[in-house]
Amino acid sequence: MGDIKMFSGEKIPLEMHKVRVVQKLNLPPVEARQQAMAAAGNNTFLLHNEDVFLDMLTDSGVNAMSDQQVASMMVADDSYAGSATYYRLEAKIQELFDTKYFLPAHQGRACESILAESFVKPGDVVPMNFHFTTSKAHITRLGGSVEELVIDEGLNPTSNFPFKGNIDLIKLRECIARVGAEHIPFVRLEAGTNLIGGQPFSLENMTATAKLAHESGIRVVLDASLLQDNLYFIKTREAACKDMSIRAITKAMCANADIIYFSARKLGFARGGGMAMSDKAIYERMKDFIPLFEGFLTYGGMSVREMEAMTVGLEETMDETVISQGPQFIEFMANELLKRGVPVVTPAGGLGCHVNAREFLSHVDAHAYPAAALASAVYIAGGVRGMERGTLSEQREPDGTEPIASMELLRLALPRRVFTMSQVLYAVDRIGWLYENRKLVGGLNFVEEPKTLRFFFGRLEPIGDWQEQLVKKFRKDFGDSL
């Protein structure tokens, strides 16, 4: 389906749904926002949602459900073992992914934990296009390490390459030769690569990667959490797939993978997760962890209502008018920001709009967390909550040194079917104002730094009084506006 054209020639994303249930929002005054940010230790994860106007922290578990999904929740079969709901979900996964077995789990990182427990030994290396925070944390917790083999364009914020999540096949071949296939438990391919701006890989690249791995007897794991965006980009950007249905592209992708896992907080517009595979030995190896950590095999820690909604949501993911909504809104937001000179990752990807904080705050030292400082400033400027995706989201090395992230991004997620265009334009306006006043924004220092996944709970303070100066400038420019 092509875009809907406007007589005016203007390019606007058009919602292919109507809103029938709403949630009231609150926008506290700028002084209250500054106080809330201080109370949250300058960490947007620690804000209370009642203090947030537009919650662009994540797309995880906060996508809007359809009427069909809500209706399906009413017929969930609430039984511990053998629930009819489970068999409906299993059948939908088997149909869409063309796999034989399914293991349910309460969310994506539970799958990552079980995958790592099942396959990773100390000294192992897991090559991947790019890491995700929890996927890496589970591999390193078991003594393994990750190697990021994304193509060079993937780390260039303004490259126009359509598939910046592609694996560099030369680097993969070199990695296998150097490390040895026996020390590579699997190659992990992340659809809609989260930490580099929601960038997709092509079906062609995935197929070539799988071929290379399989030639050396190495398993291929697909992280399908952000599959829906990647499907849309394959359909619209990969010439060879132009005439394939979304369903056919899904099957072709899954045919390359030995294990497919996903967070249903993203894929399927619900909350939960799971792993699909066709190899009985792989299934048996992971199966016992489900009742141990998640729940019995027919619910895996999920609520049956969410499982019903997921079954419907997965089917809705096969509809291009549904999956186009996120990427089209994100592209609109990115283009509006670019018009105001704000540096964003291009081409626009899935999941959210990604602001290049390294360039936005080029005067802030890399160890003073520019993306976290920008997240703090954007909240103060407009009550908009984004997420730091940069150095703060990295782990320290075992010797305590702090690696500088290859990309320093502020992610403004657009949860699917949630925000309207005027809300997006409001966020753009406030970020545009902040860009004009960027020299007022300074860095942050840790006051409490957790050992693992420090971005979740870490507390920071501003270096100097830049937040007071920002609030003063806001009042000067916006008068008594909220």
Ligand SMILES: Cc1ncc(COP(=O)(O)O)c(C=O)c1O
């Ligand atoms: C690509 C990717 N993989 C895995 C996960 C982990 O999923 P969950 O949050 O359900 O644990 C996420 C979550 O954001 C993700 O984006």
